[in-house]
Amino acid sequence: MPSEALQKLLERMERRRLAALEGPPRPKPTYEERRRAGEESAFRVTEGTIVDAADTDGVRGEWVYWPDSDHSMRLMYLHGGGYVAGSPKAQRETASRLAKASGCAVFSVIYGLGPERPFPAGLDDTIRATDYVWNHGPSGPAPARSVAFSGVSAGGGLAASAMIALRDRGLRLPDAAILMSPWADLAMVGESYVVNEAPGAGPDGAAGRRESAEAYLNGLDAKDPVASAVYGDQHGLPPMFIQVGDAEVYRDDSITLAERAKAHGVDVTLEVWPELFHAFQAFAPLLPEGQEAIEKLAAFLKVHMAAAAATAAR
Template identity: 45%
Template structure:
């Protein structure tokens, strides 16, 4: 299977979204408006912690959680009681490289551990503007190499490894694999970029065609995130910062998840196409009506739970 659309309606706009989807989109808009003020960076980070909080249930963490440090990088292991801790997935949170962390995505990490039957290592990589590119790539590659030889119960070699991440973390998933490959380091067994922000030049057609349905702020707000992260570098000339412009050859199997209502839809589509052209075993699933990183809204949003289960199937299928 190379590409499927999880819908009967491929426009994403030909019918009214469900009440749950509309409530999630309204919640996202509210959260995105909460930034700004006298300290916009601090306000962005505070408000983003509530991105998934459409209900108390969406923030509930289950299973075992261990907070650790990987050579100075804060991380957290999430392990469901039935997970195989020799199978490990590194998760890279979203937040525009300026927000997000172990709290904002902790519930998702615990759900992925259950669905995939593996231990999940969340990485609290350094954030811009205090720590601009390439700091997140450095932290992610460091954490992955450590995870190869260390699990929740101490030193032990991993049997299978995976990388996943959403939004900026989805782009960072791709960049991390490119950096590992270029350095001659081991690559993961497979990867799952979710709603990946991979083109920081914002050249995708869906940046315009989905702008009226995507509740995520676009335009000037996203350009400000790019400036904070790349510090004036050109995205087309910085493949580890804007991985759409990178070399996809030699990367492991990938499953892209993206919503049909996202302005970043074309980022995933084009990365998938580049990966396929480079000989990578790549799949893409485009989910009808779904907003940016809808996975965070399980179990309130049924499609979120379904998408997490689909990722679990993909991981188990490569184990």
């Protein structure tokens, strides 16, 4: 049963959609306008959160943590934004809630976005950041006891592709991964891209997604697994927890990714949340469903990261 808060938010979103249909066509925002709007409309970060900027050896981002966070247990966070927008600042509140719930120190990565820094910049930035997080914490150089990946939307797709790339290059993988509404199929072939498309989506709809994908791919085949993990070999990847809303266009990316990972022997948990929309976890300040989802992701991280740390200590 959806919460009262969810019902009210869905009604408000529907009113906004209908109002947009009745009004004049909206001009297509530039990429810079999208990025700026994301930061200006972001939820205010919860009081008590500590945020430290980092810029070391080509790795840029910010540490987000709490006074009682375990600096040796590290969660790397990849923001969403369609591979062309978004930033750690825009999604700082989600990173803060993940840090609080999991007890980890979160490193939110600044990675390359199209069209200015298209593929493979984002993937390369993620791989460099992985090595950094294994060897640096909020207080400086120090080995991690455990590292996990997290990502939302495009960041979830990037996290999934980065794990494949790390494995193929013989580099150290994270111990676990949590993926929230990952955009993991840039070819966008799933049925949910049709049945869950909102009427009158305009520049936020299919055409906008295609443009974003092209700006990021820079000529790469959209079905290449280095960009679209649903087409990749998942053998040897760490345990994954994937959450997605049943009402979102990216739903089938999560289902396909989970099915493929399970077929390749990966320990994967998939949750499809009824009536929920894209990246609903980011609405935890408003929705009990969002906070519940974060708590479940955090519980998964605690189990797998503690087990990995204990194994490494032997």
